Amino acid sequence: MIRDITLGQYYPENSIIHRLDPRVKIVGTLVYLVSLFLFKSFWGYIPTMIFLFSCIHLSKVPFKHIVKGLKAVVMLLMFTLICNIIFTRGEVPLFEWKFIRIYPEGLRTAGFMGIRLTLLITGSSLMTFTTTPTQLTDGLERLFAPLKLFKVPVHEVAMMMSIALRFIPVLLEETDKIMKAQQARGADFEEGNIFQRAKAMVPILVPLFISSFRRAGDLAMAMEVRCYHGGEGRTRMKPLKYKGRDFIAYGVQLLYLAALILVRIFLG
Amino acid sequence: MSIIFDHVTHKYSPGTTMEKTALNDVNLVINDGEFIGLIGHTGSGKSTLIQHMNGLLLPTSGTVYVDGEDISEKDYSKKMLRSKVGLVFQYPEHQLFEPTVVKDVQFGPRNLGLKPLEIEYRSFEALKNVGIGDDLFDASPFELSGGQKRRVAIAGVLAMKPKVLILDEPTAGLDPAGRDEILGLISDIHKKTGITVILVSHSMEDVANYVDRIIVMNAASVVLEGPPKAVFTYAKELEGIGLSVPQVTQITRDLANKGFEISPDCITLEEAGEELLRVYRQRKGIPG
Numbered sequence: 001m002i003r004d005i006t007l008g009q010y011y012p013e014n015s016i017i018h019r020l021d022p023r024v025k026i027v028g029t030l031v032y033l034v035s036l037f038l039f040k041s042f043w044g045y046i047p048t049m050i051f052l053f054s055c056i057h058l059s060k061v062p063f064k065h066i067v068k069g070l071k072a073v074v075m076l077l078m079f080t081l082i083c084n085i086i087f088t089r090g091e092v093p094l095f096e097w098k099f100i101r102i103y104p105e106g107l108r109t110a111g112f113m114g115i116r117l118t119l120l121i122t123g124s125s126l127m128t129f130t131t132t133p134t135q136l137t138d139g140l141e142r143l144f145a146p147l148k149l150f151k152v153p154v155h156e157v158a159m160m161m162s163i164a165l166r167f168i169p170v171l172l173e174e175t176d177k178i179m180k181a182q183q184a185r186g187a188d189f190e191e192g193n194i195f196q197r198a199k200a201m202v203p204i205l206v207p208l209f210i211s212s213f214r215r216a217g218d219l220a221m222a223m224e225v226r227c228y229h230g231g232e233g234r235t236r237m238k239p240l241k242y243k244g245r246d247f248i249a250y251g252v253q254l255l256y257l258a259a260l261i262l263v264r265i266f267l268g
Numbered sequence: 269m270s271i272i273f274d275h276v277t278h279k280y281s282p283g284t285t286m287e288k289t290a291l292n293d294v295n296l297v298i299n300d301g302e303f304i305g306l307i308g309h310t311g312s313g314k315s316t317l318i319q320h321m322n323g324l325l326l327p328t329s330g331t332v333y334v335d336g337e338d339i340s341e342k343d344y345s346k347k348m349l350r351s352k353v354g355l356v357f358q359y360p361e362h363q364l365f366e367p368t369v370v371k372d373v374q375f376g377p378r379n380l381g382l383k384p385l386e387i388e389y390r391s392f393e394a395l396k397n398v399g400i401g402d403d404l405f406d407a408s409p410f411e412l413s414g415g416q417k418r419r420v421a422i423a424g425v426l427a428m429k430p431k432v433l434i435l436d437e438p439t440a441g442l443d444p445a446g447r448d449e450i451l452g453l454i455s456d457i458h459k460k461t462g463i464t465v466i467l468v469s470h471s472m473e474d475v476a477n478y479v480d481r482i483i484v485m486n487a488a489s490v491v492l493e494g495p496p497k498a499v500f501t502y503a504k505e506l507e508g509i510g511l512s513v514p515q516v517t518q519i520t521r522d523l524a525n526k527g528f529e530i531s532p533d534c535i536t537l538e539e540a541g542e543e544l545l546r547v548y549r550q551r552k553g554i555p556g
Contacts, residue, residue: 011285012285012286013285062284064283065284174362177357177359177362178362178363180319180324180357181357181362181363182363182375183324183350184322184324184350184354184355184356184357184425185350185363185375185376185379185424185425185428186347186350186351186376186379186380186428187375187379188347188379202365203363203365203375206365207361207362207363207364207365210361210410211361211362
């Protein structure tokens with residue numbers, strides 16, 4: 001079913017990672033993504049994996065759930081792997097068949113990239129697993145607040161993002177209902193060639209678009225009657241505030257980064 | 269054509285923290301030609317139950333038999349099943365998509381792969397059966413009123429000529445007049461065609477007048493089942509799960525408790541009116 005897509009959907013749990021300030025998690029994810037590109041040898045994967053797996057362990061999100069989320073990007077992973085294996089050139093080919101030549105360098109790059117991509121996706125989805133969309137946009141808004149000096153509409157962008165994120169589950173549920181209503185009338189979304197399948201989407205998309213426009217209109221009206229006028233002077237019900245654990249988390253991030261830099265210097 | 273639920277359990281998102289049991293060991297038999305009211309509070313499992321009848325959902329454990337066949341079998345044709353068991357969802361907005369009313373009604377028969385002439389005939393017949401005049405045939409379904417949309421949605425399922433018609437909250441969001449109209453229409457269809465009708469509702473008021481049998485659901489299980497009068501004798505239990513008996517039944521029951529010689533289980537207004545008149549005449553000594 002459509003609801004089984006787990007990539008990046010919030011996983012409710014009460015763990016230390018869930019309770020961290022969203023800003024810490026956003027910065028942490030950025031640090032982690034950058035750190036993945038800091039090293040050139042396989043040694044670097046030891047600290048990155050230890051860091052990621054301890055975060056996953058602390059977050060109490062079941063490992064099975066995370067793997068399930070990865071299924072959505074398997075195609076992308078496979079594509080990258082195959083491209084790397086085929087197109088990387090070296091000196092002595094391991095294997096030759098017609099125009100395909102596979103070099104040991106290709107296999108090495110493919111393995112390297114594969115692990116890197118998997119860690120990258122797992123790392124960033126761990127953030128969305130443990131942070132609600134509202135917290136996430138609040139955090140982003142605060143982190144990017146200095147850009148207001150350069151007339152960047154930070155609040156508006158954050159509001160648009162949070163509305164978009166907020167409506168993803170609503171629209172998913174709606175799609176599910178529409179699909180069922182059409183299936184009840186004998187619609188078939190699984191059979192036929194690509195054109196027939198594309199045509200079979202029309203009975204889903206038309207009601208979905210109409211209802212999204214209706215929802216957008218309703219929401220705009222509801223915001224207007226509550227006197228929404230942008231970010232100026234707007235206060236929050238739950239203002240973000242750093243606590244002791246957040247500073248500890250920043251400290252851990254620094255230590256992790258330092259460890260990786262050491263690995264880079266001494267092991268390459 | 270019968271539908272049998274044999275120890276059916278359904279769980280959403282099994283094995284995660286979001287796991288939710290929507291049906292818990294449900295046993296049920298629905299016979300040919302019955303008019304059934306399925307009642308329960310929001311979240312009691314009604315919608316999950318009806319989606320098992322046309323194979324939109326399959327049981328996590330247990331078996332659903334339609335016409336004696338297990339619908340979970342791998343080679344069982346879901347398309348066939350959906351032409352036999354028609355399901356009309358609560359919101360017509362979820363299914364209307366064609367530029368004209370007629371075309372929309374033809375979507376179902378077209379999916380069955382019928383001949384063009386047959387498709388046309390069925391769509392006209394279905395629209396006539398739900399009381400949509402031919403002046404609206406070429407109107408856009410999005411220009412219709414709420415009640416009209418709902419009728420077009422019902423016609424869209426009727427055009428597939430199902431043997432069982434299931435309606436999920438067909439009266440939600442309608443005014444009292446529109447509600448009576450839709451319920452009267454459904455009752456007429458039942459009488460005229462003799463198909464099995466299952467009416468899902470959270471209101472006793474809605475179904476009491478029309479149905480032969482009431483099935484009451486609460487917290488993922490079937491808790492009560494029987495003819496309306498029998499079910500309404502459990503007024504206390506019904507109130508306990510957030511449902512109530514119809515107001516007329518409540519009044520006649522209160523009167524009976526106060527010592528009036530009135531039958532305590534009147535269901536319809538007419539019935540109650542006659543009973544009241546009879547008691548009144550008896551008291552005043554007016555010969556009936």
